[in-house]
Amino acid sequence: MQRQKRTTIYDIALKLNLAASSVSRALSNSNKVNAATKALVLKTAAEMNYQHNAMASNLRKGNNPTIGVVVPRINQFFFSNIIAGIEEVTYKKGYNLIICQSNELHAREVDCVNALVNQHVSCIIISIAAENGPYEHLQQVLDHQIRLIQFDRVVEELDTFKVINNNEKASYEAVTHLIEQGYRRIALLEGPQQLDIFRQRKEGYLAALRKHNIPVLEELMCENAWTKELGAEATAQLLGLENPPDAIFASTSDFSALGVLEVATNKGIQIPKDLGICGYSNEPFTELTSPSITTIDQYSISMGKTIANLYFQEMEGLEFNVEPKIVSIKPKVIVRKSTQRISDVNTTA
Amino acid sequence: MQRQKRTTIYDIALKLNLAASSVSRALSNSNKVNAATKALVLKTAAEMNYQHNAMASNLRKGNNPTIGVVVPRINQFFFSNIIAGIEEVTYKKGYNLIICQSNELHAREVDCVNALVNQHVSCIIISIAAENGPYEHLQQVLDHQIRLIQFDRVVEELDTFKVINNNEKASYEAVTHLIEQGYRRIALLEGPQQLDIFRQRKEGYLAALRKHNIPVLEELMCENAWTKELGAEATAQLLGLENPPDAIFASTSDFSALGVLEVATNKGIQIPKDLGICGYSNEPFTELTSPSITTIDQYSISMGKTIANLYFQEMEGLEFNVEPKIVSIKPKVIVRKSTQRISDVNTTA
DNA sequence: TTTTGTTTTGCAATCGATTGCCCTATTTTT
DNA sequence: AAAAATAGGGCAATCGATTGCAAAACAAAA
Structure with a gap:
């Protein structure tokens, strides 16, 4: 089968003994063409299986x-x-x-x-x-x-x-929530610091700690833990500390929070009693894990x-x-079970 | 600021005192243009901030x-x-x-x-x-x-x-797996039957039952249960039967399987002991629920x-x-905890 | 030096739709 | 009835890149 040419306005014009310009105007519903002609062109175009060529049109119109x-x-x-x-x-x-x-x-x-x-x-x-x-x-x-x-x-x-x-604010609120739940040694899983968003989240974390006069400890901040695997690794390390954290804020993603959850669960650590976990992004799975994971929704x-x-x-x-x-x-902190150890807080999940 | 025109090959041609065709050839790395000229054109094009116009090119080339x-x-x-x-x-x-x-x-x-x-x-x-x-x-x-x-x-x-x-085959294998696990009253959550894929999945279900001489019961087949909510509804109904199913194959999606899981869990039903659940699609969350959900991966x-x-x-x-x-x-059945009540089966999750 | 062959470059048509301008009917106004 | 206004439609240029063909420039061969 020969690749047949598409119908153009010239084909229509030829068939109807019109100028291409009139066909064009008819098709674009211009008021400079007679209603009867317009109808005829439309009908013929349909019969001839005409399809508007967006490339040509865009080129000419320059957009x-x-x-x-x-x-x-x-x-x-x-x-x-x-x-x-x-x-x-x-x-x-x-x-x-x-x-x-x-x-x-x-x-x-x-x-x-x-x-x-x-x-x-x-x-x-x-x-x-x-x-x-x-x-x-x-x-x-x-x-x-x-x-x-x-x-x-x-x-x-x-x-x-x-x-x-507003990553900083969201982060600040999440950490504040952790503090309100009584967590004091809050670890931070950081993302690649060349990205603003991760720097901002760290800022929010720091601000919340300072605001509540909680010391900022270098040993509790883990760089570049932004996948499930890296999150798990970091967690293993954190939990091995002499003085381990009582909460981990996976500011990078819910995936790293998932890594935290798995490692902690395997070690038999009670969540949220002994360890609070907060993720970031409100991935659909965060409400399905057990316990469900507190996180931040970005709409x-x-x-x-x-x-x-x-x-x-x-x-x-x-x-x-x-x-x-x-x-x-402004993202919203979604409080779920992984950080709720005080009973009088409203449940979102 | 006046919206200034983009640089075209004509602008380049004018500046270099060449024909547009030569510029075009130089830019498309044709071998019909002198190497020196080619280099000059390329250099000038870069200086003039030239960007190839794909619309014009596609129009001319007809693709x-x-x-x-x-x-x-x-x-x-x-x-x-x-x-x-x-x-x-x-x-x-x-x-x-x-x-x-x-x-x-x-x-x-x-x-x-x-x-x-x-x-x-x-x-x-x-x-x-x-x-x-x-x-x-x-x-x-x-x-x-x-x-x-x-x-x-x-x-x-x-x-x-x-x-x-191959929905039929996948479905057949999933149901066969359920049968091997000892489930006998297997319910089916169906999707909209105007879509082939859902008809095929039903076929696979029926074929597996017939193959194992298990009676096909109308009361165990629920039409149009393809969201989490509809899946939950159907489950409530199924579990209310005089003779409820011992397994539910949510052939529509993992979301409906999730609905099944929630309703069953709330009723205190043991999974997989009293009820087996199998979903479809291998959504990421299926390995995170408790118990994890057996499902079908579509690669x-x-x-x-x-x-x-x-x-x-x-x-x-x-x-x-x-x-x-x-x-x-051929999709693959991913066996997880929600259907494993016989211990000698290999675990995938 | 002339002829032939090979590069390199230019000309102009082309892809298909749009639109400013002009021309011819037709209608409206005076 | 003449003048003016309007509607309807055609002509041709245009958007920017590509490409067949022809011309020019140069190199190689006779």
Whole structure:
């Protein structure tokens, strides 16, 4: 079978003995074409199986109603929710969504961003990879007059729109909650410190301790414990201390909290009695473990919607040099069994 | 600030006193241009902050190296894994990925497919929405010479490439496992029967019962119990029977299995001793519940890769009328505690 | 030196839709 | 009835990159 050519407006024009321009106007429902002609064109187009060519149209109109999204991992709950939220909004606006994942690699992130710039997308939404690297590629985006919105993991120095979580505050509240539950030797599992979000979470932890006059102990802070395995390792080490912690705040993720839970349970440690555990992200599994894990919800779907709305409300069609806005979302501590050793606290799970 | 125009090959040509065609050739690394010229063009392009315009290029070349994916929900673990798997492959091939979600709605699915056809994508990968509806939109895709790969939830009658799970076999094996564990009154939670996958799973269930001469009882089969809530409802009903089941196979999803687990646990029923529970999909949480839930793994990431590879190996650039292939993946039963009441079985979790 | 062959470059059409401008009917106004 | 306004439609340029063909430049061979 010969790959037959698609029907174009010229084919329709030829068949109806019209000019292509009239066909175009009819199809775009312009009022500069007679109602009868319009109907005829529409009918014929349907008969001829015509499909509008978005590439040609976008080229001529000089805009591409598409938004590119770059995330570290598509299949991470937080990010897939963000994407779902964004899609919800962009779909209604008739925009397309191009999705890329950096796999936490800087080089790959650069590749993805360049591909999106080549596509002349209207906007790029990005949460940067954990791997360090220069951010010229992001500056490039701006230089090419493409809108840029950073979310969650952002490059602070870059003057762009940002949608972030108030990590410090959330962290502060989580640790405060632990203190209120009577925990005093609270350990911290930290994420890669080149990412702002993890530095902020550490800040919140420190602030809460200081506020309650609890000494900050170096031995209770574990760097780079942001996977289940690393969390488990760190826990084994912490629990082996002469003076072990009575609570562990896995500020990196619920996965590392899971590692904590497994190691502690295997050692026969009572949770929450002897050890409190708090995670971060409100992964679905946190309410299913036994005991369920106290964590921090980031409202990911609604955050996705917020991001997309930011584009449509503040940027679409407007001048380029609007003052970048920073939207900060306050995450919420979800108290569950893994930290509840005082009975009069309201249960959320 | 005036929205300044982007640099084009004409700008470069003008500056270097060359023809645009030469610039184009230099940029595409054609061997029909002098090495020195090529270097000069590349250098100048970089200086002028030139970015290739994919829209123009695709229009001229008549192809768009982009694949569209339509799934019911982006943030469902199975689907986000499929997407991650597809992305892994398409990224390496320099293809873009446009993602849409139908939200299980037929009308929205049609919209998404049309948008992708307008984009003249090279291939559409789809898992159809639960909501019934005609599938002319899929036929349209084929009529427009766009490749179509269906996966997981497919329209059987449509002669396209398909990547499916052998649901019947998986289901058969799961039920056989239950029987081997000594369960005899095995209930089935069914999904919407307009979807093939759920019909197939029911078939597997029936086949296993027949094979072992176990009577098939209408009262043990619950229609449309495919969410956690509906699963819980069905379970309450089943356990209220005069002669309740000793096992429940939630063939719809792990979420409904979770509903089963909660209701049974609340009633003080011993699992797996008094009731066996088996889910479907191997959601991450299934190994975290107590007891952990036996389920069926669908190898979602690798399935995504398989789908993408199918396009590149069998379809890209080839004639349109190649014989559609159907790839069937055999899912694997993951035996966990919720069904293990005989000790000599190998543990997977 | 002339002829032939090979590089290198330019010209111009093309992909398909859009749109400013102009022209011709037709209708409305005076 | 003449003038003005409006509706409907056509022409042709345009968006930016690609590519077949032709021309020019240069090198090699006779």
